[in-house]
Amino acid sequence: EDQVTQSPEALRLQEGESSSLNCSYTVSGLRGLFWYRQDPGKGPEFLFTLYSAGEEKEKERLKATLTKKESFLHITAPKPEDSATYLCAVPMNYGGSQGNLIFGKGTKLSVKP
Amino acid sequence: DVKVTQSSRYLVKRTGEKVFLECVQDMDHENMFWYRQDPGLGLRLIYFSYDVKMKEKGDIPEGYSVSREKKERFSLILESASTNQTSMYLCASRTGSKGGPQHFGDGTRLSIL
Numbered sequence: 086e087d088q089v090t091q092s093p094e095a096l097r098l099q100e101g102e103s104s105s106l107n108c109s110y111t112v113s114g115l116r117g118l119f120w121y122r123q124d125p126g127k128g129p130e131f132l133f134t135l136y137s138a139g140e141e142k143e144k145e146r147l148k149a150t151l152t153k154k155e156s157f158l159h160i161t162a163p164k165p166e167d168s169a170t171y172l173c174a175v176p177m178n179y180g181g182s183q184g185n186l187i188f189g190k191g192t193k194l195s196v197k198p
Numbered sequence: 199d200v201k202v203t204q205s206s207r208y209l210v211k212r213t214g215e216k217v218f219l220e221c222v223q224d225m226d227h228e229n230m231f232w233y234r235q236d237p238g239l240g241l242r243l244i245y246f247s248y249d250v251k252m253k254e255k256g257d258i259p260e261g262y263s264v265s266r267e268k269k270e271r272f273s274l275i276l277e278s279a280s281t282n283q284t285s286m287y288l289c290a291s292r293t294g295s296k297g298g299p300q301h302f303g304d305g306t307r308l309s310i311l
Contacts, residue, residue, distance in 0.1 A: 119299045128202075128288050128302035129241075172241075174300075185231075185256075186300060190240040 087112040087177055091189035098196050101162045106192045108173035109155040118156050119186070120149050121172040129172055163196045170194070200225045202303035204289050210309045217276040219306050221289030229292040230272035231300060232256075232264060234285040241288070247272055279310045 088111045098104055110118065117136050121129035133142040135151040142149045146167060148159045158171055170193045174186040205220035223230065231246040233256075243256030245264040253264050261283060265273045272291075276283055286307050290300040 117299075121302075126286075126305070126307065128290075128305045131299050131301055134299055185243065185246065188241045190238075 087175070087187050089173060089175055089187050089189040091171075091173060091192050093192060094190070095193045096195070098160075098163055098194070100164055100196055100198050103159070103161045103163070105160070106158040106171055106194070107155060108158070108189055110173075110175050110187075111154075112175050112177070112187070115153075116176050118151055119174045120156070120158055121174065123170045123172060123191070160194070163194075165196045165198050168194055168196045200227075200291070200301040202289055202291055202301055204287075204303040204306050206306050207304065208307045208309075210311060211276075211279050212311055213278075213280055215276075215279045215310075217279050217308070217310075219274040219276075219287055219289075219308070221272045221274070221291075221303055222270050223272075223289075223291040223301075224270065225291065225293070225301075226269065227291040227293050227301075228269070229300075230266065231290040231292075232262075232272065232274045233288045233290065234258070235288055235305075236285050244274065281310050284308060284310045 090109050092107045120132040123129040133149045138153045140151050146161050150157050170191040172191045174188045177185050201224045203222045211217050232244045233241045235241050242258050247253050247266045263275045286305050288305045289303045292300045
């Protein structure tokens with residue numbers, strides 16, 4: 086069964102303290118992995134797409150990487166405004182729902198000044 | 199930029215009422231989706247549509263229906279609202295390419311009293 090697991094569930098950092106969020110997946114024939122940021126009371130905002138192992142994408146203090154079994158979202162020198170829930174998702178590979186996304190439950194990041 | 203607009207940010211209704219949630223996207227996307235998001239349960243797919251007048255059940259369709267009369271508009275209908283349908287509802291759209299990311303609206307926080 087296709088599955089996406091994110092860890093940790095919650096992460097508290099001090100401003101400037103770099104860390105990484107993990108997204109592990111079990112899906113055959115990966116056709117993309119997506120990272121989103123979600124602020125409280127708002128919809129998820131698309132950040133990155135990764136398609137193949139070894140690929141990296143960067144945006145400001147965020148860098149996403151992909152291996153054959155997992156993806157990492159590295160946060161370098163975070164600021165309080167980086168506080169949010171980060172979601173990852175992969176497309177399903179079975180039946181008539183091919184292309185629909187399986188979402189992880191997210192990592193809630195809090196960055197304290 | 200993709201723009202997905204949900205008609206209401208907050209909505210309060212009473213049990214037994216018929217409730218309509220509207221979603222409009224401006225990118226000519228073929229695919230549209232309705233999710234609900236609850237603490238600890240993550241994003242759950244209610245219904246989706248791959249084209250005008252087409253609809254498919256997601257993981258939790260009971261108590262809901264949808265309408266897609268025009269390509270840009272996807273409506274979620276709660277036939278007879280119940281308190282367990284109090285939730286955050288999110289609409290998303292995506293281009294017809296099955297490998298692409300979904301883009302979300304800002305959500306409707308629905309309370310059923």
